[in-house]
Amino acid sequence: MAARKRGSTKASPPPSPETTTTHQIEPPIAPPKKALIFKFSLFFSIPYFYLLYQHYMIDQDLRRPILINAALCVAGFFLTQRMIPVASRYVSKRGLFGFDINKKGTPQGDVKVPESLGIVVGIVFLVLAILFQYFNFTADSNWLVEYNAALASICFMILLGFVDDVLDVPWRVKLLLPSIAALPLLMAYAGHTTIIIPKPLVSYVGQEVLDLGWVYKLYMWLLAIFCTNSINIHAGVNGLEVGQTVVISSAIVIHNLMQIGASSDPEYKQAHAFSIYLVQPLLATSLALLSYNWYPSSVFVGDTYTYFAGMTMAVVGILGHYSETLLIFFLPQVLNFLLSLPQLSGYFKCPRHRLPRFNPETGLLTGTRDGTLINFYLRIVGPKSEKSLCIHLLFLQALGCCFCFMLRYFLAGWYK
Amino acid sequence: MAARKRASAKPMPPQTPETTMAQIDPPIAPPKKSLIFNSAFSFQSHFYLLYQHYNIEQDLRRSILINAALCVAGFFLTQRMIPVASRYVSKRGLFGFDINKKGTPQGNVKVPESLGIVVGIVFLVLAILFQYFNFTADSNWLVEYNAALASICFMILLGFVDDVLDVPWRVKLVLPSIAALPLLMAYAGHTTIVIPKPFVSYVGQEVLVLGWVYKLYMGLLAVFCTNSINIHAGLNGLEVGQTVVIASAIVMHNLMQIGASADLEYKQAHAFSIYLVQPLLATSLALLSYNWYPSSVFVGDTYTYFAGMTMAVVGILGHYSETLLIFFLPQVLNFLLSLPQLSGYVKCPRHRLPRFNPETGLLTGTRDGTLINFYLRIVGPKSEKSLCIHLLFVQALGCCFCFMLRYFLAGWYK
Numbered sequence: 001m002a003a004r005k006r007g008s009t010k011a012s013p014p015p016s017p018e019t020t021t022t023h024q025i026e027p028p029i030a031p032p033k034k035a036l037i038f039k040f041s042l043f044f045s046i047p048y049f050y051l052l053y054q055h056y057m058i059d060q061d062l063r064r065p066i067l068i069n070a071a072l073c074v075a076g077f078f079l080t081q082r083m084i085p086v087a088s089r090y091v092s093k094r095g096l097f098g099f100d101i102n103k104k105g106t107p108q109g110d111v112k113v114p115e116s117l118g119i120v121v122g123i124v125f126l127v128l129a130i131l132f133q134y135f136n137f138t139a140d141s142n143w144l145v146e147y148n149a150a151l152a153s154i155c156f157m158i159l160l161g162f163v164d165d166v167l168d169v170p171w172r173v174k175l176l177l178p179s180i181a182a183l184p185l186l187m188a189y190a191g192h193t194t195i196i197i198p199k200p201l202v203s204y205v206g207q208e209v210l211d212l213g214w215v216y217k218l219y220m221w222l223l224a225i226f227c228t229n230s231i232n233i234h235a236g237v238n239g240l241e242v243g244q245t246v247v248i249s250s251a252i253v254i255h256n257l258m259q260i261g262a263s264s265d266p267e268y269k270q271a272h273a274f275s276i277y278l279v280q281p282l283l284a285t286s287l288a289l290l291s292y293n294w295y296p297s298s299v300f301v302g303d304t305y306t307y308f309a310g311m312t313m314a315v316v317g318i319l320g321h322y323s324e325t326l327l328i329f330f331l332p333q334v335l336n337f338l339l340s341l342p343q344l345s346g347y348f349k350c351p352r353h354r355l356p357r358f359n360p361e362t363g364l365l366t367g368t369r370d371g372t373l374i375n376f377y378l379r380i381v382g383p384k385s386e387k388s389l390c391i392h393l394l395f396l397q398a399l400g401c402c403f404c405f406m407l408r409y410f411l412a413g414w415y416k
Numbered sequence: 417m418a419a420r421k422r423a424s425a426k427p428m429p430p431q432t433p434e435t436t437m438a439q440i441d442p443p444i445a446p447p448k449k450s451l452i453f454n455s456a457f458s459f460q461s462h463f464y465l466l467y468q469h470y471n472i473e474q475d476l477r478r479s480i481l482i483n484a485a486l487c488v489a490g491f492f493l494t495q496r497m498i499p500v501a502s503r504y505v506s507k508r509g510l511f512g513f514d515i516n517k518k519g520t521p522q523g524n525v526k527v528p529e530s531l532g533i534v535v536g537i538v539f540l541v542l543a544i545l546f547q548y549f550n551f552t553a554d555s556n557w558l559v560e561y562n563a564a565l566a567s568i569c570f571m572i573l574l575g576f577v578d579d580v581l582d583v584p585w586r587v588k589l590v591l592p593s594i595a596a597l598p599l600l601m602a603y604a605g606h607t608t609i610v611i612p613k614p615f616v617s618y619v620g621q622e623v624l625v626l627g628w629v630y631k632l633y634m635g636l637l638a639v640f641c642t643n644s645i646n647i648h649a650g651l652n653g654l655e656v657g658q659t660v661v662i663a664s665a666i667v668m669h670n671l672m673q674i675g676a677s678a679d680l681e682y683k684q685a686h687a688f689s690i691y692l693v694q695p696l697l698a699t700s701l702a703l704l705s706y707n708w709y710p711s712s713v714f715v716g717d718t719y720t721y722f723a724g725m726t727m728a729v730v731g732i733l734g735h736y737s738e739t740l741l742i743f744f745l746p747q748v749l750n751f752l753l754s755l756p757q758l759s760g761y762v763k764c765p766r767h768r769l770p771r772f773n774p775e776t777g778l779l780t781g782t783r784d785g786t787l788i789n790f791y792l793r794i795v796g797p798k799s800e801k802s803l804c805i806h807l808l809f810v811q812a813l814g815c816c817f818c819f820m821l822r823y824f825l826a827g828w829y830k
Contacts, residue, residue, distance in 0.1 A: 090581040095509060119577060126570060127594060133601040144602065145555060148562035151598060155569040156540060159576065163533060166580050167504040180541055184565060187547040188558065 029088050029114065029298040032081055032291035040287065044250055051254065056261025062273055068135045069277050073284035076128045080120055080288035088114040088299055096165065098300055101353065102237065102386050105360025113297060116165040118305025121285045122158035125308070126151065128281040136277070143274065149188030150278060150315045154308065157181040157228065161307035174303075175229065178311060182224035185315055186217050193217065220318050223327075227317075228310030230333035232303060233340055234373060236355045237365075237386055238295040242286050243394045245309040248329050249283040251401035252316065255325060268321075275320030282312050295387040328404040332397050336373035343371050356389075365389055444502050444528065444712040447495055447705035455660070455701065472675055476687055482549045483691050487698035490542045494534055494702035502528040502713055510579065512714055515767065516651065516800050519774025527711060530579040532719025535699045536572035539722070540565065542695040550691070557688065563602030564692060564729045568722065571595040571642065575721035588717075589643065592725060596638035599729055600631050607631065634732050637741075641731075642724030644747035646717060647754055648787060650769045651800055652709040656700050657808045659723040662743050663697040665815035666730065669739060682735075689734030696726050709801040742821065745814040746807070750787035757785050770803075779803055 052058060052066065091097070096115045103109040129151055133144075160177040163169070169177075193216035194209050202208055212219070235241045256272040256279070263269055286309065292298045317326030327334065343350040354370035356378050364385055367378030377393065378384060384392065472480075505511070510529045517523040543565055547558075574591045577583070583591075607630035608623050616622055626633070649655045670686040670693070677683055700723065706712045731740030741748065757764040768784035770792050778799055781792030791807065792798060798806065 087581075090583070094581055096580075123573075123577075127597075130566075130570075130594075130597045130601065133598075142555065145558045145562060148559060148566050148598060148602060151566040152544075152562050152569055155566055155573060159537075159569060159573040162573065162576065162580075163537075166510075166576075167501075167508055169504070180544075183541075183544045184547075184562060187544065188562060 029085055029292065030296075032084075032288075032298075033294050034291060036294055037287050037291045040246070047254055048257070051257040051261060056257070058257075058261050059269075062260060062269060065136050066273065066276055066280075069132055069280050072128050072132055072135070073280045076124050076281055077284040077288045080124045080285045081291060083120045083124065084117055084289065084292050084299060087117060087120045091116055091119075096302075100238070100297065101355060102358050102365065103296075104358060106363075108296065109360075113300050115300045116162065116302030116304050117289060117292070117299040118165075118301045118303075118308055119158070119162050121289050121301075121305055122154075122161075122308045125281050125285050125312075126155055126158070128285070129154075129278060132277060132281075143270065145188050146274065146319050147277075149184040150319060152184040153181050153224075153315055154278075154312050156184070157311035158304060158308045161302070161304035164307070165302040165304050175225070178225045178228040178307065179221060181311060182221055182314070185224065185318060186221060189217070189220065189318065220323070223318065223323055224311060224314040226337070227314035227326075227330065227333075228307045230330065230337050231310040232306040233344075234333050234336040235306065236353070236372075237374060237390045237393070238297040239290060239293050239390050240374075240393060241301050241306050241309070242290040242293050243390060244332070244397050245286050245313075246283060246290060247394055247397040247401065248313060249279050249286065251329050251398075251404070252279045252313070252326070253283065255322070255405070256320070259322070271320045272322070275316040275322070278312060278316050282309065295390060325404060325408065328407065329401050331400040331403070332373055332393070339371040339373055339376055341371070358386075359383075444499055444706065445710075447498075447702075447712075448708050449705060451708055452701050452705045472671075476674065476683065479550050479687065480690055480694075483546055483694050486542050486546055486549070487694045490538050490695055491698040491702045494538045494699045495705060497534045497538065498531055498703065498706050498713060501531060501534045505530055505533075510716075514652070514711065515769060516772050516779065517710075518772060520777075522710065523774075527714050529714045530576065530716030530718050531703060531706070531713040532579075532715045532717075532722055533572070533576050535703050535715075535719055536576075536722045539695050539699050539726075540569055540572070542699075543568075543692060546691055546695075557684065559602050560688065560733050561691075563598040564733060566598040567595055567638075567729055568692075568726055570598070571725035572718060572722045575716070575718035578721070579716040579718050589639070592639045592642040592721065593635055595725060596635050596728070599638065599732060600634060603631065603634065603732065634737070637732065637737055638725060638728040640751070641728035641740075641744065641747075642721050644744060644751050645724040646720040647758075648747050648750040649720065650767070650786075650788065651804045651807070652711040653704060653707050653804050654788075654807060655715050655720050655723070656704040656707050657804060658746070658811050659700050659727075660697060660704060661808055661811045661815065662727060663693050663700065665743050665812075665818070666693045666727070666740070667697065669736065669819070670734070673736070685734045686736070689730040689736070692726060692730050696723065709804060739818060739822070742818040743815050745817070746787055746811050753785040753787055753790055755785070772800075773797075 052063060058066075091114045092112060097112040098115050100109055100111070100113055133147065136143075157178065160181055164174060164177065193213050194211045195216070231241060231244065234244065253276060256276045259272045260269045260276075263272075289299075289301060289305065293301055313326065317323040340354075342348045343354065348371070351370070354368075354372050354375070356365040356367050356375055358365055362383070364383040365378060366383045367375040369375070374389070374393065377396070378389065381392070505528045506526060511526040512529050514523055514525070514527055547561065550557075571592065574595055578588060578591070607627050608625045609630070645655060645658065648658065667690060670690045673686045674683045674690075677686075703713075703715060703719065707715055727740065728737075731737040754768075756762040757768065762785070765784070768782070768786050768789070770779040770781050770789055772779055776797070778797040779792060780797045781789040783789070788803070788807065791810070792803065795806070
């Protein structure tokens with residue numbers, strides 16, 4: 001369930017001072033895969049700028065903070081990219097490294113890969129998010145409360161994620177951690193706790209709008225716990241954790257832009273703008289991490305990253321009031337969770353790692369009978385190399401997001 | 417400057433799995449409950465102030481008491497979690513050896529480090545939960561409260577990252593300024609200072625608007641408070657002890673200001689401060705029960721940064737930062753004494769601790785520029801425990817001096 005590669009970390013003692021520390025300087029990590037990121041950014045910026053400038057008449061007032069935020073994010077991207085190699089040395093020195101299980105039996109399986117680099121992403125994200133408050137022109141008091149509560153929740157989650165990476169807390173505690181970190185969010189949530197009944201069901205329910213009260217807060221809380229843990233368990237392949245976050249974040253940004261453009265309600269626009277201000281930094285810093293984490297991984301992200309990413313997306317979904325849409329973006333994660341339930345609940349035997357089996361000769365991964373989306377997919381399409389498997393899964397993720405957009409488009413008039 | 421005992425931590429390799437099974441770390445010593453019980457007596461003065469001396473509103477009093485009740489729960493929770501966390505922390509190689517016991521058998525005991533993380537997490541949980549129970553909240557309060565939580569949480573994160581990764585000391589100086597940013601953004605108060613009456617004729621005005629200079633001052637105060645506790649350290653129980661003394665003084669000051677004032681906004685500011693200092697005090701007492709001489713656990717930079725930031729936060733958002741600085745008088749003195757070495761003017765060793773004599777068990781002051789050494793050179797060699805008690809007494813004296821100063825200058829000063 002957790003960062004799968006740490007299985008071998010504790011078995012390997014760090015060098016003692018007399019013999020090796022001075023002779024055995026850790027080799028620097030491989031350079032970032034800049035081409036990959038550049039291609040993605042180019043691809044993404046097309047719909048981004050199109051929506052922002054052409055398709056919708058987005059208010060100057062709203063467009064300016066979004067672009068300032070984007071500029072900050074570009075700076076954040078380069079800062080993260082510079083800090084990751086630096087942090088890798090400190091993290092390795094401290095014994096926070098792992099061995100790539102999916103390369104066991106090949107020479108690369110003996111390389112010590114620095115772990116928990118999510119801490120760099122988390123800290124840069126927080127700095128960006130904190131600094132952005134200075135530049136936001138359309139602020140009001142309620143916005144500030146939610147923003148600071150969001151920062152507190154995300155910061156607490158990064159802290160708990162890093163504590164988990166360092167101290168390796170028992171998995172039952174891990175399940176609880178997001179519930180504590182989500183509390184500032186719940187306290188600050190000043191929005192409605194009502195849901196709009198889909199038109200076809202109104203006759204059954206009897207009302208158009210149903211006030212759920214505390215049940216809605218409970219749902220928000222469970223959503224935070226779900227998002228953080230679901231990214232954590234849909235993992236184990238180089239670049240998968242960061243990749244899925246990048247795909248979902250891009251979809252979120254596009255969704256936010258579309259909602260800002262298509263709506264005339266200022267409060268509604270504010271909610272989606274709020275979401276953009278937090279997802280853009282997530283996207284930018286994650287891209288920087290992906291440039292090192294993509295196959296073959298030079299660094300591992302750790303639970304710090306998966307918890308941070310999951311919490312950030314839960315936060316924006318809740319405070320942006322589009323959590324149902326967010327859940328559909330998370331369709332593969334939901335599928336993975338359902339597939340995992342029998343093993344996680346203890347009904348079936350649950351091994352430490354539920355990864356596919358790696359064959360060092362062919363270099364291919366084969367699906368086992370473990371209940372994960374990765375294994376399920378491999379059993380359907382047959383053995384695949386790690387890189388192409390990851391690309392397939394990310395494509396699946398993107399398909400899920402497109403499906404969501406289509407669903408909203410077709411059901412728009414009919415549904416709400 | 418940092419947690420002094422970690423000098424020996426890194427050369428010790430953690431055990432390989434084959435030996436781990438055989439060599440289970442011994443559990444840490446039980447907490448020194450009597451010490452805490454005795455210090456709890458001192459809080460009688462709080463109850464006196466809260467109920468007798470002042471007629472504090474029912475609403476406000478109720479919120480303060482609910483906060484106190486939460487804090488009592490937090491105290492016991494922290495006390496329970498520290499031994500649990502100690503095992504995890506030791507397993508990870510986060511331990512140190514007590515330099516001030518080097519040469520004695522106790523100098524070879526592996527003391528778990530960075531237990532400030534337990535205090536920090538429990539504090540955050542208490543502070544987050546308290547929002548539900550506060551009856552006197554308004555939207556501006558919520559902004560400041562959440563900004564305070566974000567700042568303190570960020571500082572705990574940076575402190576723990578420092579404990580684990582051991583960041584260079586230049587970076588350590590900058591960290592608090594980043595963590596203080598949410599605070600500065602959310603600070604919606606006045607940026608004016610009230611000129612002391614004797615100086616009004618020189619300045620020409622009664623009230624001076626400082627604008628961004630005031631925000632700069634706030635940022636520097638945060639950097640100062642966090643680092644000053646960090647460098648006035650090195651004795652068993654000193655870091656937590658000084659925090660407990662200052663926090664108690666802060667709570668008394670807050671209660672006195674709430675009781676004596678008629679301005680609602682002023683009362684709110686001091687109540688705000690109490691809601692954050694009480695949890696700090698309670699969780700710190702729990703940590704002290706393990707950290708007091710002889711220390712079973714070390715607190716790490718996580719704790720000193722967390723404590724310093726929390727006190728800076730409440731001083732800033734409670735609008736009594738000048739009073740806070742006078743509570744920090746020993747820390748200011750220590751900082752001034754340290755300046756020549758920290759600035760590089762005089763050679764600065766890794767640890768600037770007093771010299772320990774294993775035969776006599778006494779500490780002797782060296783020529784290093786710290787308050788600890790300065791004090792030892794004045795009063796002569798002392799045992800670690802009595803030195804710590806002396807220094808905490810000096811801290812308390814400083815706080816009493818502040819109260820007296822406020823009392824005598826009250827009418828004359830403002």
